[in-house]
Amino acid sequence: MIHIRLEPRLSTPRWVSWASPVVSIILALMVGAVLIAAQGASPIEAYAAMYRGALGSGFGFAETLVKAIPLMLAGLGVAIAFRMQLWNIGAEGQLWMGAWAAAGVGLFLYAAIPMPPWLAILLMMLASMLAGGLWGAIPGALKAYLNVNEILTSLMLNSVAIFWVLYFVDILWRDPGGLGFPNTAPLDKAIWLPKLGALLFFLPPTHRVHLGLAFGIIAAAFMWYALSKMQWGYEVRVIGLNKRAAGFAGMPIARNIVLVMFLSGALAGLAGMSEVAGVAHRLQRGLSPGYGFTAIIIAWLAKLNPFAIILVSILFGGLLVAGEQIQMTMGLPASISLILQGLILFFVLAGDVLSQYRIRFR
Amino acid sequence: MVSTSTLQTVSRENEIVVSMREVTKRFPGVVANDRVTFEARRGEIHALLGENGAGKSTLMNVLTGLYTPEEGEIAINGQPAQFRSPKDSIAAGIGMVHQHFKLVETQTVTENVILGLDAPRFRLDMSRAEADVAKLSEQYGLKIDPKAYIWQLSVGEQQRVEIIKALYRGAQILILDEPTAVLTPQETEELFITLRDMVAKGHTIIFISHKLDEVMSIADRVTVLRGGKVVATVNARDTNKAELAEMMVGRPVLFRLDRPALEPGEMVLRVEELHAENDKGLPALRGISFYVRAREIVGIAGVSGNGQSELAEALNGLRPITRGRIFLNGREITTLSAREIIDAGVAHVPEDRHTDGSVGDMNLTENIILKRYRHPPIARGPVIDWNQAREMSSELVSRFNVQAPGLDTRARLLSGGNLQKLILARELSAEPALIVAMHPTQGLDVGATEYVRQVLLEQRAAGAAVLLISEDLDEVMQLSDRILVIYEGEIMGEASGEKADRAQIGLMMAGQRQEVGY
Numbered sequence: 001m002i003h004i005r006l007e008p009r010l011s012t013p014r015w016v017s018w019a020s021p022v023v024s025i026i027l028a029l030m031v032g033a034v035l036i037a038a039q040g041a042s043p044i045e046a047y048a049a050m051y052r053g054a055l056g057s058g059f060g061f062a063e064t065l066v067k068a069i070p071l072m073l074a075g076l077g078v079a080i081a082f083r084m085q086l087w088n089i090g091a092e093g094q095l096w097m098g099a100w101a102a103a104g105v106g107l108f109l110y111a112a113i114p115m116p117p118w119l120a121i122l123l124m125m126l127a128s129m130l131a132g133g134l135w136g137a138i139p140g141a142l143k144a145y146l147n148v149n150e151i152l153t154s155l156m157l158n159s160v161a162i163f164w165v166l167y168f169v170d171i172l173w174r175d176p177g178g179l180g181f182p183n184t185a186p187l188d189k190a191i192w193l194p195k196l197g198a199l200l201f202f203l204p205p206t207h208r209v210h211l212g213l214a215f216g217i218i219a220a221a222f223m224w225y226a227l228s229k230m231q232w233g234y235e236v237r238v239i240g241l242n243k244r245a246a247g248f249a250g251m252p253i254a255r256n257i258v259l260v261m262f263l264s265g266a267l268a269g270l271a272g273m274s275e276v277a278g279v280a281h282r283l284q285r286g287l288s289p290g291y292g293f294t295a296i297i298i299a300w301l302a303k304l305n306p307f308a309i310i311l312v313s314i315l316f317g318g319l320l321v322a323g324e325q326i327q328m329t330m331g332l333p334a335s336i337s338l339i340l341q342g343l344i345l346f347f348v349l350a351g352d353v354l355s356q357y358r359i360r361f362r
Numbered sequence: 363m364v365s366t367s368t369l370q371t372v373s374r375e376n377e378i379v380v381s382m383r384e385v386t387k388r389f390p391g392v393v394a395n396d397r398v399t400f401e402a403r404r405g406e407i408h409a410l411l412g413e414n415g416a417g418k419s420t421l422m423n424v425l426t427g428l429y430t431p432e433e434g435e436i437a438i439n440g441q442p443a444q445f446r447s448p449k450d451s452i453a454a455g456i457g458m459v460h461q462h463f464k465l466v467e468t469q470t471v472t473e474n475v476i477l478g479l480d481a482p483r484f485r486l487d488m489s490r491a492e493a494d495v496a497k498l499s500e501q502y503g504l505k506i507d508p509k510a511y512i513w514q515l516s517v518g519e520q521q522r523v524e525i526i527k528a529l530y531r532g533a534q535i536l537i538l539d540e541p542t543a544v545l546t547p548q549e550t551e552e553l554f555i556t557l558r559d560m561v562a563k564g565h566t567i568i569f570i571s572h573k574l575d576e577v578m579s580i581a582d583r584v585t586v587l588r589g590g591k592v593v594a595t596v597n598a599r600d601t602n603k604a605e606l607a608e609m610m611v612g613r614p615v616l617f618r619l620d621r622p623a624l625e626p627g628e629m630v631l632r633v634e635e636l637h638a639e640n641d642k643g644l645p646a647l648r649g650i651s652f653y654v655r656a657r658e659i660v661g662i663a664g665v666s667g668n669g670q671s672e673l674a675e676a677l678n679g680l681r682p683i684t685r686g687r688i689f690l691n692g693r694e695i696t697t698l699s700a701r702e703i704i705d706a707g708v709a710h711v712p713e714d715r716h717t718d719g720s721v722g723d724m725n726l727t728e729n730i731i732l733k734r735y736r737h738p739p740i741a742r743g744p745v746i747d748w749n750q751a752r753e754m755s756s757e758l759v760s761r762f763n764v765q766a767p768g769l770d771t772r773a774r775l776l777s778g779g780n781l782q783k784l785i786l787a788r789e790l791s792a793e794p795a796l797i798v799a800m801h802p803t804q805g806l807d808v809g810a811t812e813y814v815r816q817v818l819l820e821q822r823a824a825g826a827a828v829l830l831i832s833e834d835l836d837e838v839m840q841l842s843d844r845i846l847v848i849y850e851g852e853i854m855g856e857a858s859g860e861k862a863d864r865a866q867i868g869l870m871m872a873g874q875r876q877e878v879g880y
């Protein structure tokens with residue numbers, strides 16, 4: 001019988017950890033090329049079109065940034081939970097709950113109570129973070145106090161959230177003047193998230209990049225600051241690396257589990273708000289094409305580093321834009337970009353294993 | 363299945379049965395065995411002596427095929443051997459009893475003995491196997507009930523099952539990895555009788571240990587390992603403890619610690635009728651009462667698994683107390699949280715340095731502030747003053763003599779001794795009223811052991827109350843002013859440190875209550 005064993009490497013050469021993501025992306029593109037060819041299209045042409053669509057023009061890059069905003073917010077949310085070894089895979093549901101709460105405030109509270117637009121935007125942000133946060137805190141509390149596996153609960157709550165929101169979109173809040181489309185009435189223009197306009201001087205003036213980009217960057221900076229400078233962030237890191245030692249040091253573990261799951265959900269919820277108030281300007285079906293799931297891949301690829309999450313989100317935003325591009329121009333399925341996402345993750349995970357172990361046949 | 367090959371005759375005595383030549387085995391960052399040459403003869407007890415981490419277990423795991431060496435040759439009974447797995451080495455007549463037993467708790471002794479053998483299931487004849495086990499147990503004086511379940515057995519009895527398991531598979535060469543670590547003094551004596559009997563019957567025993575006394579009393583020959591290399595192989599009757607110790611450590615070793623008589627001070631810890639449960643929800647502590655005063659060390663002796671871990675955890679607020687009360691300096695702390703107990707001045711040197719006492723992937727500074735990050739000067743509002751933290755850790759690392767490349771070294775890269783010093787630095791620099799130290803020297807080399815014991819004695823002299831929980835009876839007797847013996851969650855009796863009688867403590871460790879005076 002042949003034995004296949006993974007043996008730990010004596011040491012991991014430095015270049016391996018650098019080369020791994022690069023090689024992974026190249027390998028993913030190569031496998032993707034085979035799939036594109038199987039569709040009867042030229043992979044080179046397809047990749048060229050994807051590049052042009054996502055990065056090759058100012059407008060394309062602007063759209064890439066628009067898509068990157070919810071990815072980075074949800075990705076940061078996922079990452080803070082992962083830092084504490086809490087496998088929150090419910091970002092999608094938390095995002096939807098945030099979008100729902102924001103739409104509720106923007107559509108109804110703003111209409112009922114006179115208030116300045118900036119206050120309405122602030123309330124939408126807070127409502128979305130509260131709703132997403134609570135949606136994350138439920139699996140957190142179940143984990144902290146009853147030791148229920150958060151992977152299962154957070155995953156299942158995704159469906160609950162999505163159907164809950166669709167019930168409002170399709171029935172309760174449906175726009176009667178919507179020509180039969182399943183969506184709510186649009187938000188008042190005054191409470192749309194402002195576009196960054198001339199602030200992003202390198203983009204065409206009509207670009208759609210909105211204030212949500214600033215939320216993402218501020219959230220990343222805050223996460224970095226909290227984890228590396230604050231007592232609370234130190235607790236999170238200790239609990240994530242060695243829960244037993246954290247308990248022996250008297251750290252409040254249960255409380256931090258609930259808190260971190262709340263923050264994780266709050267960031268995903270804010271991603272939902274920024275889609276509602278910054279892009280769709282209403283609540284609608286298809287608001288998120290699975291940003292909350294892609295966020296998991298992004299957090300992992302970025303090795304949970306907040307600034308790397310911003311960069312990887314832009315890469316993945318570009319992939320989404322590129323997918324739409326080749327669907328329009330070449331008639332290829334847009335899901336090519338989802339397949340590429342999956343392939344990249346697959347190769348990066350394999351690369352992680354191979355950089356720490358070597359395979360022995362004997 | 364029982365080996366029927368008859369016992370070897372005198373003419374074949376002295377024949378070399380195990381020969382390892384120039385064996386090298388590397389692990390990430392260490393050469394665990396560095397060109398080791400080792401030979402064992404038929405009918406001898408050959409001790410493999412060395413400090414923790416010297417490479418003893420690794421060498422034997424190479425011999426039994428669990429690890430593949432990078433270099434070197436192995437021959438068994440003169441035949442070159444290259445084992446791919448322990449199965450092959452068992453077929454060649456080698457059996458090993460590991461430091462941690464590999465028994466299935468929910469099965470009987472006999473089921474465990476035959477487990478994994480290639481006998482077809484449908485032909486399995488349990489009553490015959492039981493008879494075979496009973497016969498082996500009688501032949502070798504290994505008292506055991508073949509029908510008992512493993513979970514019903516004491517650790518000493520489980521060890522006998524492991525030995526019978528090896529004999530049942532026809533082991534001529536038996537390797538025992540630190541077998542006495544889990545035994546009471548009496549059980550150790552019984553084991554030694556069995557081992558002498560086995561070599562008389564022609565078996566070869568390789569006996570791994572880091573304890574000099576037992577090596578001197580049981581071994582015919584001794585091979586000393588240090589830092590993965592063989593220092594020497596000597597006849598036990600041609601050497602002595604001091605010489606072996608020097609070979610093992612690499613320098614002359616003191617065997618005496620200075621423990622000046624001190625007048626104990628105020629009552630610091632008082633425990634009344636303490637009850638607590640283990641992780642399975644079964645009673646682990648059943649009404650324990652004792653006290654520890656300032657300027658004294660109270661030792662808790664006992665075989666592992668008799669409630670020691672639960673006691674340490676209960677005292678530190680890490681385990682719910684089901685009944686009873688705990689007082690610290692007269693103030694009740696029974697229901698306080700771990701954090702409040704730390705702040706009340708209790709230091710804890712936990713059982714497991716790696717999982718409980720440190721964060722392996724954090725650096726020295728981050729480990730030093732583990733219990734102090736909430737208090738000034740480390741805390742400044744909600745943030746941590748890392749400059750202060752680095753200053754403090756640099757001062758403590760040099761005061762407690764932690765050897766490390768730098769403050770940014772991750773704790774997991776420290777040796778056991780240096781990691782323990784780091785933990786002591788963190789726990790003791792806070793000037794605690796009470797120190798709960800559990801197995802503080804377990805797995806440490808002689809130098810670090812000396813250091814840790816010295817530090818505990820210094821704390822005693824400085825006025826701290828010390829509760830020393832240890833399975834190492836020598837350590838407890840050497841350091842303690844008073845000794846309590848724990849058995850199945852109860853205190854069996856108390857003895858004074860100097861006048862303690864080993865045999866009597868041994869009986870208490872086995873569950874006999876003793877009225878011991880001072």
Ligand SMILES: Nc1ncnc2c1ncn2[C@@H]1O[C@H](COP(=O)(O)OP(=O)(O)O)[C@@H](O)[C@H]1O
Pocket residue numbers: 389390392393394412413414415416417418419420421
């Ligand atoms: N599986 C392993 N992986 C990595 N390092 C190991 C492993 N087993 C042992 N070591 C290292 O090899 C050295 C020798 O260990 P070991 O053989 O267990 O020593 P001993 O049994 O003499 O105490 C130590 O430095 C130990 O940390």
Ligand SMILES: [Mg+2]
Pocket residue numbers: 415418419420461539
């Ligand atoms: Mg060992």
